Amino acid sequence: MKQRLLFVGPPGAGKGTQAARLCEKHGLRHLSTGDLLRAEVAAGSELGKEAEAVMNRGELVTDSLVLAIVKAQLSALNGQGWLMDGFPRNVAQAEALAPLLQELDQAIESVVLLELDDAVLIERLLGRGRADDNEEVIRNRLEVYKQQTAPLIDHYSSQNLLARVQANGSVDAIAERIESIVA
Numbered sequence: 001m002k003q004r005l006l007f008v009g010p011p012g013a014g015k016g017t018q019a020a021r022l023c024e025k026h027g028l029r030h031l032s033t034g035d036l037l038r039a040e041v042a043a044g045s046e047l048g049k050e051a052e053a054v055m056n057r058g059e060l061v062t063d064s065l066v067l068a069i070v071k072a073q074l075s076a077l078n079g080q081g082w083l084m085d086g087f088p089r090n091v092a093q094a095e096a097l098a099p100l101l102q103e104l105d106q107a108i109e110s111v112v113l114l115e116l117d118d119a120v121l122i123e124r125l126l127g128r129g130r131a132d133d134n135e136e137v138i139r140n141r142l143e144v145y146k147q148q149t150a151p152l153i154d155h156y157s158s159q160n161l162l163a164r165v166q167a168n169g170s171v172d173a174i175a176e177r178i179e180s181i182v183a
Helices: 015-026 033-043 046-056 063-075 091-101 118-127 137-158 171-182
Strands: 004-008 029-032 084-085 108-116 162-166
Touching: 004 015, 004 137, 015 029, 015 033, 015 084, 029 033, 029 063, 033 046, 033 063, 046 063, 063 091, 063 118, 091 137, 108 171, 118 137, 137 162
Parallel strands: 004 084, 004 108, 029 084, 108 162
Antiparallel strands: none
């Protein structure tokens, strides 16, 4: 079983659901950048205080700050495997992450791309019932994803790390597809 994984895919593809299942089953640490940021803020760490100040101003946390938080988390794993979800989101972030992983001797073993048709994604996201999830907002999020992440897909594909998984069907069926790739 591969021990250092990235999940990429559009909003609504099921990355969080599948990551949680895989991590629980195989004892991997789920590194979701959103969760990591919230945890650092809650812990009151120096990195958390810096992130909180940025978020309180309504700004996006810088790549360098996210990388520092990721480095702190990875350094504390003592050899435990991990699954990163939500970062990197673009090639610049991937290129910044690579030397950090090399320094920690924790190279990515597989990048799992969860793929799903836009129509199904929109239906799923509208079904969540979130206040900010109307069709116009969702279509914009998908467009931003395509602009930022398509080059990332090519980046990892060129390194022979990318595995594509169809994210349609039941949660169990998708999990089986992922398992067959990372086993």
